[in-house]
Amino acid sequence: MDRRERLEKVILQADVYMACIQHALSTEHFEVMGMLLGVSQDSIATIMSLVIMRRSDKKKDRVEISSLQQCAAATEAEKLAEKLNLPVRVLGWYHSHPHITVCPSHVDVGTQAMHQQMDSKFFGLIFSVFSEEKDSKTQEVQLTCFQSFNQEAIEIPLEISYTLNISADCLQTMASLPKILVQEEEELAEARKDHHDILASVYNNAVLTKSLAHITDMVTRPLMQTLTDRILLNKLRSLHLRKTKRELEEKFSSQF
Numbered sequence: 001m002d003r004r005e006r007l008e009k010v011i012l013q014a015d016v017y018m019a020c021i022q023h024a025l026s027t028e029h030f031e032v033m034g035m036l037l038g039v040s041q042d043s044i045a046t047i048m049s050l051v052i053m054r055r056s057d058k059k060k061d062r063v064e065i066s067s068l069q070q071c072a073a074a075t076e077a078e079k080l081a082e083k084l085n086l087p088v089r090v091l092g093w094y095h096s097h098p099h100i101t102v103c104p105s106h107v108d109v110g111t112q113a114m115h116q117q118m119d120s121k122f123f124g125l126i127f128s129v130f131s132e133e134k135d136s137k138t139q140e141v142q143l144t145c146f147q148s149f150n151q152e153a154i155e156i157p158l159e160i161s162y163t164l165n166i167s168a169d170c171l172q173t174m175a176s177l178p179k180i181l182v183q184e185e186e187e188l189a190e191a192r193k194d195h196h197d198i199l200a201s202v203y204n205n206a207v208l209t210k211s212l213a214h215i216t217d218m219v220t221r222p223l224m225q226t227l228t229d230r231i232l233l234n235k236l237r238s239l240h241l242r243k244t245k246r247e248l249e250e251k252f253s254s255q256f
């Protein structure tokens with residue numbers, strides 16, 4: 001392959017990383033996925049935003065994305081390009097591996113190869129979540145960045161870059177996650193609605209209630225807590241900076 005066509009490195013902004021982790025940790029029963037948006041220059045992809053994909057099919061070990069949703073991601077990239085005045089486009093995809101290793105499966109390598117046919121610099125990220133570290137038994141998250149060559153996965157260097165703020169775009173995506181998860185559950189329940197057996201109907205309703213409570217408990221509540229803590233911290237920082245500013249101003253005025 002021509003060297004210029006090869007992807008050399010992926011830079012993932014910390015706020016996008018945070019949103020991806022939030023999404024990956026939202027369920028340990030299914031794989032979740034999304035698209036990564038950013039700019040590409042000199043074979044280096046910088047990821048600035050993400051689009052969460054709603055699952056059209058809930059299977060434990062497979063993620064399937066409709067072409068409609070892929071179009072939605074492209075539209076989102078166009079909007080962001082206009083807002084930032086940068087050539088933003090869809091540069092990659094991510095998905096989670098709950099309770100399994102971070103290594104791409106043969107299905108992942110196949111999906112990746114298909115995407116690369118259209119864009120040779122397209123890449124994939126995999127977040128392995130809900131796994132235990134062997135010695136300490138603590139939960140660990142592993143992340144890999146890969147491309148596909150000759151039906152095999154090769155690792156691409158990945159850098160997570162510090163961002164001072166969470167961008168408005170990432171914040172909006174994080175806030176929309178509970179809504180997307182609720183929609184998925186409601187769609188699933190809709191298909192099983194009005195069962196002729198009363199007991200089955202009661203059971204199905206109970207399953208839906210349990211799922212919705214789970215989303216509130218595992219996604220919405222921790223998100224609210226994190227954001228509330230962040231506001232408090234920002235207020236404290238602001239107070240401290242104002243105080244420092246006042247002190248410096250006093251020092252400055254006493255000199256003249």
Ligand code: ZN
Pocket residue numbers: 095096097104105108126
């Ligand atoms: Zn996979």
